Amino acid sequence: MKAFDYIIAGGGVAGLTLSYLLLAPEYRQKSVLLIDRQAKTDNDKTFCFWEKGENLFENLVSKTWPRAQVKGTEFNKSYDLAPYKYKMVRSADFYTFIYKQIADAPNFTVVQEEVQAIFDNGKVKTARQTYTGQYVFDSTLNYQTKRLYTPNTLLQHFKGLVIETKEPVFNADEVTYMDFSIPQEGDCRFGYILPFSENKALIEYTIFNQFLLDDSEYDKQLESYLRKLKITDYEVLETETGVIPMSDYPFSVKRSKQVFQIGIKGGFAKASTGYSFLRTQRILKKLAQNLKEGKSPNADLPLQKKRFKNYDATLLRVLASGQFTGEEIFTELFKKNGMHLMFKFLDEETTVAEELKIMSTTPIKSFAKAFVNSLAAKPKAHSKFLS
Ligand SMILES: Cc1cc2nc3c(=O)[nH]c(=O)nc-3n(C[C@H](O)[C@H](O)[C@H](O)COP(=O)(O)OP(=O)(O)OC[C@H]3O[C@@H](n4cnc5c(N)ncnc54)[C@H](O)[C@@H]3O)c2cc1C
Incomplete structure (x- = not known):
């Protein structure tokens, strides 16, 4: 059985953020295994967040917006965000940047395998073999996991299209943060627009409720939203879909002395918004510092009050x-x-x-x-x- 100091199960936002932090020279003596079932290369998520200062991956921010708009059927307001900026990181850039550095780090091993079970004693069973870690950091969440669901859990689910129009139709300085001027169907439904330029944008149709739609229904709603925006002549360049659990489930980071849950699985996503990109950095910076200082990984993490x-x-x-x-x-x-x-x-x-x-x-x-x-x-x- 191959043994490692740290096993990172799941190489998405949390697993890669932790990997990035562990690339620092002070962890060079530690062997790290990163396991993910996918080769992470696709631009499957567009990460956005607001902040006043800079974050760990500032070099990957590909677009910032100084303004944001909120709309309802009888409300429409454009806000100057300063001192905040709304920022975007493309997941493909994030994955590529970190995986490239890991590939050059002699203390890292990366395997593309399906994790089948993680045991409290630090053993991780994949479809191919079993590994053992002094510490295991697990972000392998499946959003369909039944136990996640409390009676008040909602799913934030959406489909987005990156479109290019012939005519300049977008204000490239302003993100549409929430556009409620669409039929609510008794739920919480809104449009979300990230304009990359005057004729290119990601347009998303988002719902907070407890039932996913058929893919064709998201398409229908997106078409209708685009018609409402008077955008009819466009080409679809990319699509993005997602489901984020918004749950008051009592997540915990520590599962055992050796196994710690990170990312959405550890409760890092804010339940009312689903945002986790920046929070993950804040929490994992402290976790990495704990490892450096020989403390328990979950000591005094800046989790939600x-x-x-x-x-x-x-x-x-x-x-x-x-x-x-x-x-x-x-x-x-x-x-x-x-x-x-x-x-x-x-x-x-x-x-x-x-x-x-x-x-x-x-x-x-x-x-x-x-x-x-x-x-x-x-x-x-x-x-x-x-x-
Ligand atoms: C489409 C989309 C857009 C989002 N946009 C934003 C945003 O704009 N801003 C924001 O703050 N948050 C956003 N989020 C929410 C959140 O930041 C992301 O979901 C983020 O990826 C969560 O990080 P994570 O590490 O917990 O999970 P993930 O990034 O999903 O990482 C989990 C990893 O575990 C792997 N895995 C799972 N099960 C197994 C298994 N059994 N074996 C091996 N590997 C496994 C997966 O392949 C994946 O790589 C978005 C989410 C989605 C879905």
């Missing part, structure tokens, strides 16, 4: 209850609080006073009730979270 967990659980509860459409909740939140305060809140950097102000701009009775229920709720924890 309890009150923000409750806010996220509250929003999921209200959305899952179907009492309000996404438009009714989100357009009011942006209209009454502005983009800066909402970004600060979603970054979990607000004060309690600011949070109370934000709460007061929601349908207060329903949110207050859901908040109290989320405080009382004890979603069942699972000591193991195997997919």
Whole structure:
């Protein structure tokens, strides 16, 4: 059985971010095995996030936007984001950049194998063989894993098209962050537009609910959205689909003394937005530092604070209850609080006073009730979270 100091199971955002951190000279004496079932080369995800400063992969940011628009049927506002910028990293650039460096690192081994089981004692069984690690970092989440689903879990599911138009139709300085001016069908549905230039953009149709659509239904909705935008003459260059669990499941990083769950599997995605790209960097920087200092990998990780967990659980509860459409909740939140305060809140950097102000701009009775229920709720924890 081949033994390694660290086994990284899953080479997506979390696995590669951790790999990148472990490429630093201080870890050169450590043997690292990276396992993924796929050769990660495709541009399967367009990672976006807002930030004021710079992140670990600033060199991979291929587009930034200084402005963002939020739209509803009777609301349309364009926000100057400064001091924030909305940024984009293409997954193909991210995967290529990190895999290339790993290939040159003598202490790294990369295998393309299916992980079948991970045991508490650090053994990892793949379709070909069994490895053993002093520590295993596992991000091999399957979103269909039943145990992920609490009654309030929503799926953020979407399909996007990168299109090129003959005529210049986009404002390349402004992202459409949420466009609720589309039929809500009793759910939370919105358009999301990332214009790369005046005639090239990623246009996404996104839903937060509990049921996926047939692929043809996303296509139908996208066609109708494009017609609404008066875009009829275009060529489709790429497609992007995704499902992100938005769950109040009590994720935990530590599974055993040797096995740690990272990425979405460790609860790194914010439940109310599904964003995890930047949070993953913040958490894994501390985890890598712990390894350097000989501490337990999960010591003092900057994970989500309890009150923000409750806010996220509250929003999921209200959305899952179907009492309000996404438009009714989100357009009011942006209209009454502005983009800066909402970004600060979603970054979990607000004060309690600011949070109370934000709460007061929601349908207060329903949110207050859901908040109290989320405080009382004890979603069942699972000591193991195997997919
Ligand atoms: C299409 C899409 C767009 C997104 N856009 C954004 C965004 O704009 N901003 C943002 O912050 N977040 C975004 N997210 C959410 C989140 O950041 C990503 O899902 C991110 O990839 C999560 O990182 P992860 O490491 O947990 O999972 P992944 O990146 O999915 O990595 C898991 C890896 O494990 C591998 N794997 C799984 N099971 C096995 C197995 N049994 N054996 C071997 N390998 C296995 C997979 O092949 C994969 O490479 C997006 C998600 C999707 C799906």
